[in-house]
Amino acid sequence: MSKVYVSNCNAYDNEKMKSTILNAIDQMGGFEKYIRPGQKVLLKINLIGPKKAEKAATTHPEFVRAVGQLIKTIGADVYVGDSSGGAIAGMAPTKKSFTACGIEKIAEEEGFTLINFDEIGPINKVVEGNFSKELYITKAIEEMDVVINLPKMKTHSMGVYTGAVKNLFGAIPGLRKAKYHKEAPNPEVFGQVLADIHKAIDNMPLHIMDGIIAMQGEGPTAGKPYSAGKILISEDPLSLDRIAIEMMGILPERVDILKASIQRKVGVWEKEEIEVIGDFEKLKNYALPKSYRTHAVKDFTKVRGVIDFFKVVPVVNQKKCVKCNSCVDGCPVGAIHRDTKIIDYTICIDCLCCHELCMIEAVDLKSKNQLVNVVRSVANLFYK
Numbered sequence: 474m475s476k477v478y479v480s481n482c483n484a485y486d487n488e489k490m491k492s493t494i495l496n497a498i499d500q501m502g503g504f505e506k507y508i509r510p511g512q513k514v515l516l517k518i519n520l521i522g523p524k525k526a527e528k529a530a531t532t533h534p535e536f537v538r539a540v541g542q543l544i545k546t547i548g549a550d551v552y553v554g555d556s557s558g559g560a561i562a563g564m565a566p567t568k569k570s571f572t573a574c575g576i577e578k579i580a581e582e583e584g585f586t587l588i589n590f591d592e593i594g595p596i597n598k599v600v601e602g603n604f605s606k607e608l609y610i611t612k613a614i615e616e617m618d619v620v621i622n623l624p625k626m627k628t629h630s631m632g633v634y635t636g637a638v639k640n641l642f643g644a645i646p647g648l649r650k651a652k653y654h655k656e657a658p659n660p661e662v663f664g665q666v667l668a669d670i671h672k673a674i675d676n677m678p679l680h681i682m683d684g685i686i687a688m689q690g691e692g693p694t695a696g697k698p699y700s701a702g703k704i705l706i707s708e709d710p711l712s713l714d715r716i717a718i719e720m721m722g723i724l725p726e727r728v729d730i731l732k733a734s735i736q737r738k739v740g741v742w743e744k745e746e747i748e749v750i751g752d753f754e755k756l757k758n759y760a761l762p763k764s765y766r767t768h769a770v771k772d773f774t775k776v777r778g779v780i781d782f783f784k785v786v787p788v789v790n791q792k793k794c795v796k797c798n799s800c801v802d803g804c805p806v807g808a809i810h811r812d813t814k815i816i817d818y819t820i821c822i823d824c825l826c827c828h829e830l831c832m833i834e835a836v837d838l839k840s841k842n843q844l845v846n847v848v849r850s851v852a853n854l855f856y857k
């Protein structure tokens with residue numbers, strides 16, 4: 474029997490959040506069941522883009538602070554990481570997202586170490602994958618003793634819902650996320666990628682969802698905040714998602730992105746096999762995406778052209794480059810020629826490490842389409 478703990482918590486009040494989370498975790502056997510003193514613990518947050526915390530697009534920084542503080546009390550070291558989406562137009566937003574969302578500030582104040590998945594780079598995991606036989610997944614997860622998943626409760630205009638299972642898509646660094654979006658023609662196939670990722674991770678025993686201020690409507694970034702006042706905790710990401718969607722008023726059969734995870738038993742999905750403990754309730758007037766109401770056909774192939782149009786590749790700016798070789802040594806697949814700094818795009822895996830590692834910003838992200846480069850330059854002005 475899988476268990477999901479649902480607790481009322483109506484504000485990002487530090488003491489209230491900590492006591493609420495501890496109360497549930499104690500019923501599950503205490504944090505000591507999952508973490509030992511001295512271990513490295515990664516908090517995998519939802520840092521979808523450079524959004525302010527009050528927009529409810531990201532895991533709230535105060536929520537991250539509260540969980541991190543609890544983990545520190547048992548003598549473990551806390552790391553916080555993600556790779557933001559939206560790098561297809563060449564803006565590589567993860568670093569900016571840490572700042573904009575307020576995560577950088579709380580990390581400094583609390584002594585947490587930030588990990589930019591685009592900078593640390595991926596490892597090639599050979600998985601029992603359905604979509605991919607090899608998965609370039611962030612090194613951070615591999616190098617940590619324990620990963621705790623901190624998803625946000627949100628709607629998704631194309632996938633209907635995004636929660637604990639979907640949050641691990643950020644484990645794929647850099648531009649490769651866009652490649653998966655492009656190759657998966659619909660949410661059901663895209664769900665295979667998510668199941669592959671979960672099957673590749675075996676050190677993630679806890680999922681703690683920030684549902685205090687959730688997102689409704691046209692999520693995952695353009696929706697509106699909704700005061701749900703809930704924290705959901707489980708050892709099982711799929712069970713947690715099942716209970717979250719019921720609270721939001723989403724029919725289980727409408728969440729195509731979770732179908733592969735159900736089939737491949739990433740967790741328990743059947744309601745009668747899940748024990749719900751605590752403050753479960755159907756959330757009133759939770760606005761669902763328009764596509765959910767209209768039963769619009771969700772066809773990712775329509776976005777392929779957009780992804781192709783905005784596709785960028787890393788290019789070393791030879792005039793700026795001081796030949797320090799950080800990018801050459803940091804490239805996980807040896808795609809950058811040591812002498813010429815020319816990148817072999819036939820083996821490049823779009824991880825963005827070179828772009829993030831170059832301290833003098835000599836690795837540009839460029840499109841073959843000059844119009845995109847102009848759009849990107851203008852957009853970057855607003856990012857700074």
Ligand code: SF4
Pocket residue numbers: 789790793794795796797798799800801814830831832833834835836
């Ligand atoms: S890291 Fe930057 S400066 Fe160093 S070799 Fe690469 S492009 Fe040149």
Ligand code: SF4
Pocket residue numbers: 787803804805806807808809816820821822823824825826827828
């Ligand atoms: S050249 Fe190497 S480091 Fe740069 S994006 Fe490609 S694979 Fe990553």
